[in-house]
Amino acid sequence: MTIQPSPAVIILGQNSLPIAQKITSLLPGSIIYGLTNRTSNVDRNYTNFGDTLRELFAQGTPIIGICAAGILIRTLAPMLSNKRQEPPVLAVAEDGSAVVPLLGGLNGVNDFARQIATGLNVKAAITTTGDVRFGMVLENPPPGYSLANPEYAKSFTSEMLAGTKVKLEGNAPWLSNSNLPIDANGKLSILITEKSIPSTPDRMVYHPRTLAIAIDDTTQFTTDELITLIQQQLAAANLATAAIAGIFAPNSVADDIRIHAIAKSLAIPARFLSQNQLDVFLAQGYSTTQATVLTAVGADGRLILSSPVMEIAMSASQPIDPNIGKPQGKLAIIGIGPGASQWMSPQVKQILAEATDLVGYKTYLDLVGILGGGKQRHESDNREELARARAALDLAATGKYVAVVSSGDPGIYAMAAAVFEALDCEPKPEWNSVEIQVAPGISAMQAASAAIGAPLGHDFSVISLSDILKSWSIIEQRITTAAQGDFAIAFYNPVSKERTWQLTAARDILLRYRNPNTPVVLARNLGRMGEKVKVITLEQLAPEQADMRTVILIGSSKTRIIPRPHGKVWVYTPRRYDEDA
Numbered sequence: 323m324t325i326q327p328s329p330a331v332i333i334l335g336q337n338s339l340p341i342a343q344k345i346t347s348l349l350p351g352s353i354i355y356g357l358t359n360r361t362s363n364v365d366r367n368y369t370n371f372g373d374t375l376r377e378l379f380a381q382g383t384p385i386i387g388i389c390a391a392g393i394l395i396r397t398l399a400p401m402l403s404n405k406r407q408e409p410p411v412l413a414v415a416e417d418g419s420a421v422v423p424l425l426g427g428l429n430g431v432n433d434f435a436r437q438i439a440t441g442l443n444v445k446a447a448i449t450t451t452g453d454v455r456f457g458m459v460l461e462n463p464p465p466g467y468s469l470a471n472p473e474y475a476k477s478f479t480s481e482m483l484a485g486t487k488v489k490l491e492g493n494a495p496w497l498s499n500s501n502l503p504i505d506a507n508g509k510l511s512i513l514i515t516e517k518s519i520p521s522t523p524d525r526m527v528y529h530p531r532t533l534a535i536a537i538d539d540t541t542q543f544t545t546d547e548l549i550t551l552i553q554q555q556l557a558a559a560n561l562a563t564a565a566i567a568g569i570f571a572p573n574s575v576a577d578d579i580r581i582h583a584i585a586k587s588l589a590i591p592a593r594f595l596s597q598n599q600l601d602v603f604l605a606q607g608y609s610t611t612q613a614t615v616l617t618a619v620g621a622d623g624r625l626i627l628s629s630p631v632m633e634i635a636m637s638a639s640q641p642i643d644p645n646i647g648k649p650q651g652k653l654a655i656i657g658i659g660p661g662a663s664q665w666m667s668p669q670v671k672q673i674l675a676e677a678t679d680l681v682g683y684k685t686y687l688d689l690v691g692i693l694g695g696g697k698q699r700h701e702s703d704n705r706e707e708l709a710r711a712r713a714a715l716d717l718a719a720t721g722k723y724v725a726v727v728s729s730g731d732p733g734i735y736a737m738a739a740a741v742f743e744a745l746d747c748e749p750k751p752e753w754n755s756v757e758i759q760v761a762p763g764i765s766a767m768q769a770a771s772a773a774i775g776a777p778l779g780h781d782f783s784v785i786s787l788s789d790i791l792k793s794w795s796i797i798e799q800r801i802t803t804a805a806q807g808d809f810a811i812a813f814y815n816p817v818s819k820e821r822t823w824q825l826t827a828a829r830d831i832l833l834r835y836r837n838p839n840t841p842v843v844l845a846r847n848l849g850r851m852g853e854k855v856k857v858i859t860l861e862q863l864a865p866e867q868a869d870m871r872t873v874i875l876i877g878s879s880k881t882r883i884i885p886r887p888h889g890k891v892w893v894y895t896p897r898r899y900d901e902d903a
């Protein structure tokens with residue numbers, strides 16, 4: 323399930339900071355984004371207003387712009403295609419005198435507006451007629467309820483606005499306490515029920531999420547069979563699928579893919595309960611499956627459908643809060659590319675949007691920029707990779723969605739190997755339930771190659787010059803072998819403050835096998851501030867020309883230079899390996 327991102331309060335200048343801070347105090351967890359060089363003391367900086375706004379909008383982030391409504395409208399106009407999916411967007415005047423809900427009517431924008439306006443002692447500029455009159459929007463019930471027939475909500479609201487009364491059947495305080503024209507003899511009706519009911523225009527049907535399902539994990543049925551069985555059981559009892567609050571299971575089976583597939587197929591959360599939680603009912607002689615659903619539905623619930631394959635229980639009054647259990651922990655080891663967000667894959671961006679926690683070196687977490695907004699950050703020193711991997715696994719095992727952030731590709735001199743090393747060498751039982759995923763990124767050598775042409779166009783090898791984790795003799799041997807094989811070579815970690823002589827030593831080995839005029843590409847800060855790509859010859863290569871933010875590409879004997887205007891060049895290695903050339 324996607325987690326709703328924290329609201330973003332966006333300011334363009336320092337004068338707007340006081341009102342932004344007031345709003346964040348009214349909406350705990352919200353984050354202030356300020357334009358770089360125009361604002362200070364903000365939570366996050368951004369450089370491009372349009373891109374930032376559209377990125378946040380696409381992620382479903384509620385947006386509060388301290389700016390003219392028109393700027394927000396024009397910026398977001400190209401993205402307005404689906405009103406059911408758009409997040410709340412509001413404009414607030416810099417002096418706090420006006421709060422204007424603009425978009426996201428079906429996702430609670432008016433509630434945001436009222437909340438902010440109340441805190442600022444002004445009236446929210448709510449223009450939705452139904453909302454103004456009734457203090458609520460039929461299509462936007464609170465968590466725990468779903469509207470079975472939203473297609474009729476608009477005409478139903480119009481009827482109420484025209485004076486028709488509504489009969490309320492069933493129990494839902496948010497409806498009985500609203501300003502709806504409720505009357506026991508109403509011609510229209512609103513029904514709150516778990517039952518599956520045919521849809522008609524004069525009756526709104528809300529299903530309270532009061533059902534909990536658990537499957538027996540020893541059963542041999544496949545996912546599809548289980549889904550069919552659930553649907554048959556519900557249909558036989560005339561219960562709506564939308565009344566299911568979740569599928570529940572003990573923590574120990576959190577990695578059972580059938581549970582997740584069922585949850586996805588029925589669009590319900592999968593939640594896992596600890597042994598302690600289950601013990602109460604187990605002690606009374608219930609089976610694990612029964613104890614699971616009974617724990618989920620709470621004290622006033624009861625088993626309603628029992629079978630050897632699954633149990634369904636129903637809470638007597640309130641919808642079930644699925645967060646009585648925790649979600650399966652997830653660990654995504656992601657590569658954000660060398661720096662800029664245009665080199666980040668959509669998959670990585672999506673993981674960043676959904677993750678609850680980010681783990682990584684501070685520089686990388688900062689590079690993630692606005693995409694990392696509203697997440698718990700766990701910064702650590704770059705050198706403690708194994709400790710960081712273990713901590714990330716521990717965190718994920720508590721039900722968090724942890725993204726371990728690497729620069730470039732996570733599998734190239736980065737965190738993915740560290741995580742697998744932790745899993746392999748010091749496994750902990752609780753890590754077994756964590757879903758692990760590696761999401762690739764563009765590595766520094768690819769970005770360097772693209773910046774200058776195609777120097778890695780033929781066979782190449784990749785060597786890290788860092789002798790912290792391996793001895794220099796091995797590095798020496800690998801450079802020699804790569805040089806003998808006439809591979810183009812990418813050097814990572816070429817030089818650091820403490821390690822300077824290694825690059826000279828590497829060059830001297832190469833010069834034994836390669837022409838002194840061999841093209842060498844020095845690429846520094848790719849995709850980041852201060853990006854610089856320079857071409858020199860092998861003979862000129864010296865430690866002063868590189869640092870820890872430089873990747874170096876050494877040409878093979880076939881690598882060529884093409885001059886371009888203004889003293890620039892392209893470098894490429896032909897794909898045809900012509901032995902005589």
Ligand code: SAH
Binds near residue numbers: 661845870
């Ligand atoms: N996983 C990373 C590599 C991490 S090792 C990747 O796939 O790119 C760190 C080394 O990567 C640095 O010493 C440097 O050689 C290279 N590097 C990482 N980011 C870089 C960037 N933005 N510009 C140039 N080199 C970079």
